Amino acid sequence: MIPRYSRPEMAAIWSPETKFRIWxxxxxxxxxxxxxxxxxxxxxxKTIWDKAGEATFDIDRxxxxxxxxxxxxxxxxxxxxxxxxxxxxFVHQGMTSSDVLDTCLSVQLxxxxxxxxxxxxxxxxxxxxxxxxxxxxxxxxxSHGIHAEPTTFGVKLAQAYAEFERCRQRxxxxxxxxxxxxxxxAVGTFANIDPSVEEHVAEKMGLKPEPVSTQVIPRDRxxxxxxxxxxxxxxxxxxxxxxxxxxxxxxxxxxxxxxxxQKGSSAMxxxxxxxxxxxxxxLARMVRxxxxxxxxxxxxxxxxxxxHSSVERMIGPDATVTLDFALAxxxxxxxxxxxxxxxxxxxxDRFRGLVHSQRVLLALTQAGVSREDAYRxxxxxxxxxxxxxxxxxxxxxxxxxxxxALSEEVIRDKFDLGYHTKHVDTIFERVFGES
Numbered sequence: 001m002i003p004r005y006s007r008p009e010m011a012a013i014w015s016p017e018t019k020f021r022i023w024x025x026x027x028x029x030x031x032x033x034x035x036x037x038x039x040x041x042x043x044x045x046k047t048i049w050d051k052a053g054e055a056t057f058d059i060d061r062x063x064x065x066x067x068x069x070x071x072x073x074x075x076x077x078x079x080x081x082x083x084x085x086x087x088x089x090f091v092h093q094g095m096t097s098s099d100v101l102d103t104c105l106s107v108q109l110x111x112x113x114x115x116x117x118x119x120x121x122x123x124x125x126x127x128x129x130x131x132x133x134x135x136x137x138x139x140x141x142x143s144h145g146i147h148a149e150p151t152t153f154g155v156k157l158a159q160a161y162a163e164f165e166r167c168r169q170r171x172x173x174x175x176x177x178x179x180x181x182x183x184x185x186a187v188g189t190f191a192n193i194d195p196s197v198e199e200h201v202a203e204k205m206g207l208k209p210e211p212v213s214t215q216v217i218p219r220d221r222x223x224x225x226x227x228x229x230x231x232x233x234x235x236x237x238x239x240x241x242x243x244x245x246x247x248x249x250x251x252x253x254x255x256x257x258x259x260x261x262q263k264g265s266s267a268m269x270x271x272x273x274x275x276x277x278x279x280x281x282x283l284a285r286m287v288r289x290x291x292x293x294x295x296x297x298x299x300x301x302x303x304x305x306x307x308h309s310s311v312e313r314m315i316g317p318d319a320t321v322t323l324d325f326a327l328a329x330x331x332x333x334x335x336x337x338x339x340x341x342x343x344x345x346x347x348x349d350r351f352r353g354l355v356h357s358q359r360v361l362l363a364l365t366q367a368g369v370s371r372e373d374a375y376r377x378x379x380x381x382x383x384x385x386x387x388x389x390x391x392x393x394x395x396x397x398x399x400x401x402x403x404x405a406l407s408e409e410v411i412r413d414k415f416d417l418g419y420h421t422k423h424v425d426t427i428f429e430r431v432f433g434e435s
Contacts, residue, residue: 001321005283010324013111014317020057022104023076026201027091028053030183033200034093034193044087051084073097094193098304099183102217105316106180107205109225112320113175119327120168120232124161126335128432131157135424138417139253139344140355145245149355150348150420153254153339158431160239167232174228177221181205182213187303214303219294222312226294229319233287236326240277240284243337247274253344257336276333283326290315353392354385359414360396360406367405377402 001011012018028048035045057079066075074097081088092100135154140147181202185193195209202209210217247255256276258264264271293315297308348355357378364374381395381402396402396411403411 001317005325006321007324007328010112010115010321011317013108013115014321016059016062017057019104019108020059020062020076022107022205023073023100024052024057024080026100026103026183026205027077027080027095029201029204030095030099030193030197031090031093033197034090036200037194037196039093039194040090041087044090047087048084048091051087052080055083057083071097073100094185094191094197095183096186096215098216099185101309102213103181103183103201103205103207105312106178106207106217108316109178109320110175110206112316112324113171113178115324116229116232116320116327117168117171117175119324119331120164120171123327123331123334124164124168126331127157127161127164130334130337130339131155131161131428131432134339134341135428136421137339137341137344138348138421139341140348147348147351147355149358150417152421152424153341153344155424155427156242157334158428160235160242162431163235163238164232167235170228170231174225178225179207180210180217180221181207182210182215182217184210184213184215186215188213188215214300216300216304216308219297219300219308222308223291223295223298226315226319227291229323230288230291233284233323233326236330237281237284239330239334240280243277243333244274244281247272247277251343251347252340253347254337254339256333257338276329280326280330280333283322283329287319287323287326290319351385351392352390353415354382356392356415357382359419360402360411363410363414364402364405369405 001014028045031040031045031048034040035042057076061082062072062075062079065078066072069075069078077088077092080091084091131154133154134157135152137153138150139153139156141149141151181198182188183193183198183201184190184195190198198209201207243254243256245251246253255272256274258272263269264273264275293311297311300308361371361374361378364377365371369377377399378396381390381392381399384390384395385392393412393415397408
C-alpha cells in the first residue's frame with residue numbers, strides 16, 4: 001500500500017492489528033463451537049475470550065517468534081498462548097493454518113467491499129446530480145474523436161451513471177461469492193473437526209460455509225472478485241479519459257476544478273493540467289494488473305500449495321486500497337467538474353452545420369433519391385466545409401441536385417438541434433427511473 005494513495009478506513013482493514021484480531025476471533029469462535037460438542041472444556045473456551053478478547057497483540061513479539069518458526073500462524077498461536085496460559089492448548093483443535101488464513105481473507109475482503117460499495121454510492125449520487133444539471137446542455141458527440149451528431153452533456157453523464165450502477169451490482173455479486181468460510185482441517189475432510197464448527201464460525205464472522213474446500217477456499221472465487229475490481233477500474237478510466245479529452249486546450253468543454261494556489265507546471269505558469277483524471281488512469285492500470293495473478297492463483301497443486309499466498313498478501317490490500325482511493329478521487333472530481341456550455345456550442349458550430357449531414361441524407365432518400373446518390377450529394381457539400389470553410393446549409397441550398405429533391409423549408413428543418421435531443425427524457429427515465 002502506498003500512503004499517497006491510501007485512505008485510513010480501508011488501510012486499517014489490512015493492518016497487522018486487524019489481521020491478528022480476526023485470527024483470534026476465528027480461533028475463539030471455533031473453540032466455543034467445540035466446547036458445545038464437548039471437545040473443549042467450556043471453562044477453557046471462556047478463558048480464551050476473557051484473557052485475549054480485549055488484549056492488544058504484540059506485533060513485534062509475533063514477528064520475533066516467526067523469525068524462529070518461519071510460520072506466521074504458529075507464531076501467532078505461540079503469542080496467544082503467552083497471553084491465555086494453559087488453556088491455549090485447546091486453541092486450533094483439528095484446524096489447519098489455511099482455515100485461519102482463508103477465512104480471515106474472506107472477512108477482510110467483505111469489509112473492504114462494504115467500503116467500496118459506499119464509495120460507489122457516493123459516486124453515483126454525484127453523477128446523477130451533475131447529469132440532471134446538464135440534462136439539456138447540448139454538446140457534440142464524437143466518434144473516433146471526430147464530430148458526429150449532437151447529444152447532451154447530461155446524457156454523457158447518464159451513461160457513466162448506468163455503467164457504475166452495473167459495476168455496483170457486479171461488486172454486490174462478488175461480495176456474495178467471496179464471503180465464504182473454511183474450517184475443514186487438513187485437505188478439507190473434517191476428519192479432525194466437526195462441520196458444525198465451520199457453520200458456527202461462519203455465522204459469527206458474517207460468512208457462509210464453503211461447500212467443499214480442499215484445505216483452501218477455491219481460488220476461482222478470488223479470481224472473480226479481483227476481476228470485478230478490474231472492471232470497475234476500467235470504468236473509472238473510461239470516464240477519466242473523457243474528462244482528459246474535454247479539457248484539452250483546443251476543446252475545453254469541461255475541466256477539473258483548479259483551486260486557488262494550485263500550480264499546473266513547474267516551468268509554465270499558464271498550465272491547468274488534468275492531473276486528477278490522468279492519475280486515475282494510472283491507478284486503473286494498477287488495479288487491472290492485479291486481476292491476472294488472481295486468475296493464475298486458481299490452479300493450485302492438488303489439495304493446496306502456497307503459491308497463491310505471496311500474491312494475495314500484496315493484491316488484497318493493494319487492489320482494494322487503490323480502488324477505494326480512485327473512487328473517492330473520481331467522485332470529488334465529478335462533483336467539482338467545471339462545465340462550459342458556451343464552449344460546447346462554439347465547438348459544435350465550428351464546422352458550420354456538418355453535424356446535421358445524416359438528417360439531410362435521410363431526407364434525400366425519403367424524397368426518392370437512391371442512398372448512393374444521396375450520400376454523394378451530401379458528402380460533396382460537406383467536403384467544401386472541411387476543405388474551404390464553407391457553410392453547409394448555404395452549400396446545400398445552392399446545390400441544384402439537392403434542391404431538385406428537397407425544398408428550402410425541408411432543408412432548413414434538418415438543421416434543428418432539438419431533433420437530436422427529443423428522446424433525452426426517455427433515456428433519463430431508463431437510467432434513473434421516473435423522476
